[in-house]
Amino acid sequence: MINPVNQTIKSLFKATALTTSLLTCALSSSALAKEYEPTWESLDSRETPQWFGEAKFGIFIHWGLYSVPAFSTRGSYSEWYWHAKDGDQSGKHAAATSRSTDVNEFHNKHYGKDVEYADFRKDFKAELFEPAHWAKVFKRSGAKYVVLTSKHHDGYTLFPSKEASESFGMHWNSVDSGPKRDLTGDLTNAVRDEGLKMGLYYSIWDWFNPYWPEAEQPTTGPKRKANLPQEGREKYINEVMYPQFKQIVNDYEPAVIFSDGDWWMDDDKWQTKPMLAWLYNNAPNKDEVVINDRWGKVRGKHGGYMTTEYGSGFEDPSILWEENRGIGKSFGLNRIETYDDYNSSQLLTFMLVDIVSRGGNFLLDIGPTADGRIPVIMEDRLIEVGKWLEVNGEAIYGTKRWDTDAQWSAGKRIEYTKADFHHGVPDPIFEMSIMPRPGQSVKELYFTRKGDTLFAFMPKWPGDKLTVKNVKLSKGSTITMLGSDKAINWQQKGNNIEVDLSSFGINDVTNVYMNTLKITKAKAVK
Known part of the structure; x- marks a missing residue:
């Protein structure tokens, strides 16, 4: 038979030990917490x-x-x-x-x-x-x-x-x-x-x-x-x-x-x-x-x-x-x-x-x-x-920058001023993507990533074929379009990927502004 007095004493000892342990941890954590000084270095x-x-x-x-x-x-x-x-x-x-x-x-x-x-x-x-x-x-x-x-x-x-x-x-x-x-x-x-x-x-x-x-x-x-x-x-x-x-x-x-x-x-x-x-x-x-x-x-x-x-x-x-x-x-x-x-x-x-x-x-x-x-x-x-x-x-959410932010076409890259970004007509963002000046280089694709998943944003519809440059895929890699269940075929050609979009009709494209490809198990080619 358990002695209730002894059991109570043991419980008290355990509670005291737990309290002491928690207090010690709290004090240790407090002692380790960084105090910031009024300097930029700190x-x-x-x-x-x-x-x-x-x-x-x-x-x-x-x-x-x-x-x-x-x-x-x-x-x-x-x-x-x-x-x-x-x-x-x-x-x-x-x-x-x-x-x-x-x-x-x-x-x-x-x-x-x-x-x-x-x-x-x-x-x-x-x-x-x-x-x-x-x-x-x-x-x-x-x-x-x-x-x-x-x-x-x-x-x-x-x-x-x-x-x-x-x-x-x-x-x-x-x-x-x-x-x-x-x-x-x-x-x-x-x-x-x-x-x-x-x-x-x-x-x-x-x-x-x-x-x-x-x-x-x-x-x-x-x-x-x-x-x-x-x-x-x-x-x-x-x-x-x-x-x-x-x-x-x-x-x-x-x-x-x-x-x-x-x-x-x-x-x-x-x-x-x-x-x-x-x-x-x-x-x-x-x-x-x-x-x-x-x-x-x-x-x-x-x-x-x-x-x-x-x-x-x-x-x-x-x-x-x-x-x-x-x-x-x-x-x-x-x-x-x-x-x-x-x-x-x-x-x-x-x-x-x-x-x-x-x-x-x-x-x-x-x-x-x-x-x-x-x-x-x-x-x-x-x-x-x-x-x-x-x-x-x-x-967009929780993504990081890919090895490069965009895939550029051939042509001249224009340097824009802050005034251009405030008052430019057309806006520099459009000029650098879908409304270029004669001979201007444009961003064919924008990139973000999560781990080894690459997202490629298409500023305008590329037609039946799209080349994603300097990216290598591996066995098990897939390419899909966000918002669509359609399978997308692709081929690795050297350091580039050839993406087949010929199966997509106007009713398969869900976004009038910009569509996004999700490319898994992707590796940038330096």
Whole structure:
């Protein structure tokens, strides 16, 4: 018979031993956990969480007070409305762009000279904002993550911020003015309910924040109020930037932090390295959070991933990068834009494939209206891209760059500028694939891979025969087309594969934009 007293004592000893063991493991794990220092050497030693490089496609959102006028010179950024209206004219301010005559004429005609940018708060109501609907659209687009402008350069926050209001001397957030709503929190919850990652854009610079020293303020536009302290940049960083940054991290746990507004001062003046060390060491989701490279003149050099906007990304396979751009020519909604300013669903699909084939992510921006709607033309573009991804997503998500990103035809390769990618007609992506100039080399195929499975995207239908160059297959290799059950015959001819597509008729091709071949057990020929 078991003595119950002895059994109880033994149980207690076992429980104590287990507790001690777990405590020891926890202490050991804690001791081994890396503490990041406020140096780029330490910060860059952190491996960017794997989810980001596998996600490939995200949605950017520019939404704020600038969504009320929703206007800029055609082809420029409408979210810069306040700066275009009241910004620097002298050319002395390193961060400034010149004032826009078009924007001032528009403002004076439609709102009046006496109407200030701050007066737009009463019209930024977001009364039709349905975060659940937005999140469902993003889900249907095939995007894996979303990034919202929680604060743009105007300093107005879409979350409750006493620092914003105290520094500007007025209600300067969406909870105390305008919508009277935590737009960041509401959208964060809805996006996560759809199973997507939620990120936040945060501008470390406020154009006209009164805490800035006079020497670093634009020479025109809103001036510092006399009753506000004038200690300068340190006051802004310590009493606005740092607290706001920590607030959005602790309150919303963003999976991505897209910093901006950094370019005119170096990282020492911005004091961003201590802030990032705090993030890596203390964020509630520190194993998930990803940062970009906009922390003070370090773009393309330091950060979790590198960014380009209205450009073409990077060609270096070793770089983790993301291209971001609007569906039109502006990030924020610009009401002057027409149908011709908006990229077609076909072009956006081509952009996605081109970017992913070169190892990048695509962050595609929308500009909602002041009343809280995603313009229907933007919804249409997102959902059409999503339809293509339903069939071809296997060749996008979780893929890596093949030995080469594309198979080029004979001809001249043209070097394009950022301006070409922003305003080119036809767009360089089309010129390099289906609408070449005379004698221009084109990308006959785009490539991605998963292990030894090669995906070959066909920008246009090649006809009955397709040659995939510098690829060798082995016994048991198969070639199929995503979205089709038809078997595809092939032959190895030297270092190339001859693919027979003669059995495919018009009703067998499921994708009007671009079709994808899945080639298993493939090996690149050097």
